[in-house]
Amino acid sequence: MxxxxxxxxxxxxxxxxxxxxxxxxxxxxxxxxxxxxxxxxxxxxxxxxxxxxxxxxxxxxxxxxxxxxxxxxxxxxxxxxxxxxxxxxxxxxxxxxxxxxxxxxxxxxxxxxxxxxxxxxxxxxxxxxxxxxxxxxxxxxxxxxxxxxxxxxxxxxxxxxxxxxxxxxxxxxxxxxxxxxxxxxxxxxxxxxxxxxxxxxxxxxxxxxxxxxxxxxxxxxxxxxxxxxxxxxxxxxxxxxxxxxxxxxxxxxxxxxxSDKLSREREQASFVLRELYHYFLENFDQLPQEFINREPCWGRQKIVTDYVAGLTDSYAVALFEEIFMPPMGRSLEKNKKGY
The missing domain is CATH 1.10.3210.10 (Hypothetical protein af1432)
Structure with missing residues (x-):
């Protein structure tokens, strides 16, 4: 049957x-x-x-x-x-x-x-x-x-x-x-x-x-x-x-x-991703552990690319603020298990 x-x-x-x-x-x-x-x-x-x-x-x-x-x-x-x-x-x-x-x-x-x-x-x-x-x-x-x-x-x-x-x-x-x-x-x-x-x-x-x-x-x-x-x-x-x-x-x-009407948004978004990308290339140990563990297989650049490309808009902005902006009452819970 x-x-x-x-x-x-x-x-x-x-x-x-x-x-x-x-x-x-x-x-x-x-x-x-x-x-x-x-x-x-x-x-x-x-x-x-x-x-x-x-x-x-x-x-x-x-x-x-x-x-x-x-x-x-x-x-x-x-x-x-x-x-x-x-x-x-x-x-x-x-x-x-x-x-x-x-x-x-x-x-x-x-x-x-x-x-x-x-x-x-x-x-x-x-x-x-x-x-x-x-x-x-x-x-x-x-x-x-x-x-x-x-x-x-x-x-x-x-x-x-x-x-x-x-x-x-x-x-x-x-x-x-x-x-x-x-x-x-x-x-x-x-x-x-x-x-x-x-x-x-x-x-x-x-x-x-x-x-x-x-x-x-x-x-x-x-x-x-x-x-x-x-x-x-x-x-x-x-x-x-x-x-x-x-x-x-x-x-x-x-x-x-x-269009030029959205150029400011595109510039801001590009700036955030550039800074995050370069930061994690230079501070690879700040990535979540699951990404760090993949370095022997893929190499640092590929792993950083995977991480930054996988971020959501909101998390990318929050991460940028946590890394690059002075603390003004903001807090971003560290998530070493992933996004």
Whole structure:
């Protein structure tokens, strides 16, 4: 008699597209006993969801460093990418569990202070990308250095959600585009809330092709992906919608992500991370013990990079104040076990 997991695995072959990834065929670096109730991709999703790196995303900036309660964080962004990805996967009869696991894990290696933090870490180290760091987090850093032992399909989707290489699975390719859909629409929504944009500021082509509010925009892009990719062995977009998305993205980079209006925040964030990075290189013994213990394996620079890149916005600022500012009634509890 089949257990629950085996029944789900069997149903995947009956229900899902021939192009879908099948959980029974997924492989891990280190074999482990199977769960009676969850498939490999479901277990990967749960491992990411319960990880420390995922929890830290709730205190990491999406775009606006100084923001109120209703602005996106890296965690809400990841949840939104997951929802969009699952809708597309369901429409194409692909593996929803795989898309969800990739979407939840795609940004766990992101720095504090959003892309400003990523830029300064790249400058300090000579090479740093958040997608590669996300893979490093799930592969080596989580669970006290043991990693999460995720399937190759999930790790492939995480590291290739951005960059020049495409994910090998269609589920991974869904997340790659859903990530862009989510951050364009929701960063636009946050920019309206912040007063940096007002309705009507986007190029007219974007409104004409995608709609006038974020709900319409997401629906237009999701529907286009499902219709265009039906019965195909790839994840596709129509030329009209892709062009509108490219125009949308160029506008957001020019007027928001790289705008002078946010330059002061970017400078402050960069200064904090630079100072912390140099401080811990020179005072390596001040790192939490679990990081110090990894020096023989990875070397000091890599360990300091892991630590600083993993900080939340709020903890990075508090740590900076504790190290560099005179005591004025502030206190920061020392946490030698980690963040």
């Amino acid at each position: 089949m257990n629950v997991r085996e029944r789900i695995e069997e149903q995947e072959y009956q229900i899902l597209s021939p192009f879908a990834a099948k959980s029974r065929e997924a492989k891990r670096k280190y074999p482990m006993e199977e769960c009676a109730f969850r498939t490999k991709f479901q277990r990967d999703r749960d491992r990411i969801l319960h990880s420390k790196s995922f929890r830290r995303l709730k205190h990491k900036t999406q775009v606006y460093i100084v923001a109120g309660d209703h602005y996106r964080t890296r965690m809400t962004h990841s949840l939104e990418v997951s929802q969009i990805s699952r809708t597309i996967a369901r429409g194409l009869r692909l593996n929803e569990d795989l898309t969800e696991a990739i979407a939840l894990g795609h940004d766990v290696g992101h720095t504090p202070f959003g892309h400003a933090g990523e830029s300064v870490m790249d400058e300090l180290t000579g090479h740093f990308t958040h997608n590669e760091q996300s893979l490093r987090v799930v592969e080596f850093l989580e669970r006290g250095g043991q990693g999460l032992n995720l399937t190759y399909e999930v790790k492939d989707g995480i590291v290739n959600h951005t960059g020049k290489n495409l994910p090998q699975t269609l589920e991974g390719r869904i997340v790659r585009t859903a990530d862009r859909i989510a951050y364009l629409c929701h960063d636009y929504d946050d920019s309206l809330r912040a007063g940096l944009l007002k309705p009507g500021d986007l190029p007219q082509e974007v409104y004409d092709k995608l709609g006038h509010d974020t709900s319409q925009m997401i629906t237009s892009m999701v529907a286009d992906m499902i219709v265009t990719s039906q019965d195909a062995d790839d994840i596709l977009q129509s030329a009209v919608i892709k062009q509108a998305m490219d125009v949308f993205r160029e506008f957001m980079f020019t007027h928001i992500y790289h």
